[in-house]
Amino acid sequence: MKKTVPPQTDTKRLILDSAEYLFAEKGFRGTSMREITAMAGVNLAAVNYHFGSKKKLVEDVIRRRLLPLNSVRKKRLEDVRAAAVEKGKKPEISRVLLAFIEPTLFFKESNPDAEHFITFIGRSMSDPDDTVRDVFIRYMKPLFHLLHDVTCEALPDYPRDLLFWRLHFTLGALFHTMHIYGNIKSEAREMKTLDARTLLDLILSYVTAGMKA
Amino acid sequence: MKKTVPPQTDTKRLILDSAEYLFAEKGFRGTSMREITAMAGVNLAAVNYHFGSKKKLVEDVIRRRLLPLNSVRKKRLEDVRAAAVEKGKKPEISRVLLAFIEPTLFFKESNPDAEHFITFIGRSMSDPDDTVRDVFIRYMKPLFHLLHDVTCEALPDYPRDLLFWRLHFTLGALFHTMHIYGNIKSEAREMKTLDARTLLDLILSYVTAGMKA
DNA sequence: GTCTATACGATGATAGAC
């Protein structure tokens, strides 16, 4: 029985916002609950009361943004598939990849309040801390399977296993890019400032060629 | 005046070995100094005595393996460049990428005692903890510049900036692969077991196509 | 020079008063 209007207290939302910002800035382990609660202006014990633990908190931080983002990516992938079926042709691989990557890179633009989440997502796919990593994998797995399936439909002459690995290379390139793109710090000086649109074109031509190699 | 024979005590080596293993297993922040010293069978204070701090320790853990590995990759890249000059032709991009990637993926095989380091390297390029990340970047930067230069010689018709980003995509794919390849855990069940040689062929064909896109 | 014992401030987490 899901509540139609989630009655989130201000305290809960304040904690989620502060945690998202600080996790993106300093990582999961690098952020203390005292920093989070201080920034949110609530008591230290409020985190454990509302979320149960620091782990559960980060899970909720991730859920809040990732579930809507995954819905968009899922719809885009299914649209590509449906459009191909309608025309009686197989999907174009570049469109499949675009359907997945574009909402990811543009999530920041279309959700201004989620500005820091996209930084967090980039780091967390390869976070050594299994706490964060496992949550991401758990929520990404069904979507990755869909991406794999549609990719196999787009490139039916390629073995499934081959495309499986190549998709992992693609995700690696994407997440690494998001990570360094989110960090306008150490390496930024030698990277020309790029807008998300240019970056999308760059990465799309690269991964499309790789998938079709 | 460098000592010709570094007189490392057993204690120092024991700490380095334990730290390398535990960092690869649980990450930098996930590993406590008490775990490290307990595993090494030495006193807690020995770390601060021999290395100065936990940060300095991880720097030495990285240095011990990365400096030799980078020497090999540097030599391989320069060999490719020299071989091309000798024949009066430009280097082949696939050979450039091979020179960089092969020693990386085969470091485990050629240095059995460094088994866990390769796992550590995979995670740490995108570690949210800047402590570890910054050390890696610092030691990788000169090598990356060489890789960039040789790549530009191999593909002289492509803009330098374009190749710069494509190299980042390539490294992202490589590091992500090393990370999940090192983790025969959560995702392993759905990945066919692969030897390093097969994986090398897979990733090389992918990134070569991407670079030439 | 090496190493041990011990202590300090900060952390994540919890119990119980209000």
Add this chain to the structure above:
DNA sequence: GTCTATCATCGTATAGAC
């Protein structure tokens, strides 16, 4: 729901034994 008090554990620092 919110608070204070408290706990074990963390990285670090130092005094002193060998």
